[in-house]
Amino acid sequence: MKGKLVLAMIVAGGIMLYLSGCAKESADRLSEGSICDTTNVSYSKQILPILQDNCYTCHQGSAASSGIDLSVFATLQAHVANGDLKSAVTHTGNVTPMPFELPMLPSCEVNTIVAWVDQGALNN
Numbered sequence: 001m002k003g004k005l006v007l008a009m010i011v012a013g014g015i016m017l018y019l020s021g022c023a024k025e026s027a028d029r030l031s032e033g034s035i036c037d038t039t040n041v042s043y044s045k046q047i048l049p050i051l052q053d054n055c056y057t058c059h060q061g062s063a064a065s066s067g068i069d070l071s072v073f074a075t076l077q078a079h080v081a082n083g084d085l086k087s088a089v090t091h092t093g094n095v096t097p098m099p100f101e102l103p104m105l106p107s108c109e110v111n112t113i114v115a116w117v118d119q120g121a122l123n124n
């Protein structure tokens with residue numbers, strides 16, 4: 001009788017270990033799913049939404065901050081070419097960190113912009 005109880009406890013313990021292992025595994029899989037994919041960054045699918053959400057409030061239209069209208073691709077390109085875009089979003093170099101007086105963008109968004117610049121800042 002005692003033997004059976006011990007056996008039952010071992011089995012129950014085993015099941016609990018197994019279940020917690022699964023829970024951990026699925027949590028790992030979840031975080032894997034949110035890994036930042038910066039291969040072949042698309043301007044229209046990835047960069048444009050970041051700029052629209054975080055930059056256009058100040059950098060769009062005739063009243064754009066510092067006259068920098070980032071919704072004009074040629075203007076954006078000019079700030080890629082002089083290195084300001086990368087410096088501004090990575091908070092490096094001598095340019096004013098962007099978004100202006102706001103927290104730095106999440107690392108995935110920063111990395112995506114940097115990767116797009118490094119891949120030639122294509123209008124793709």
Ligand code: HEC
Nearest residue numbers: 054055057058059065066079084085088095096098099100
């Ligand atoms: C709250 C308004 C605001 C937001 C949001 C904002 N900017 Fe700016 N941006 C400014 C101002 C103001 C300046 C001029 C700063 C200065 O002259 O020191 C500026 C300047 C810049 C410059 C030129 C940097 C320099 O020092 O010459 C770049 C590039 C730039 N912004 C890119 C961006 C990008 C990219 C985003 C979004 C990630 C962004 N900004 C979001 C207000 C903003």
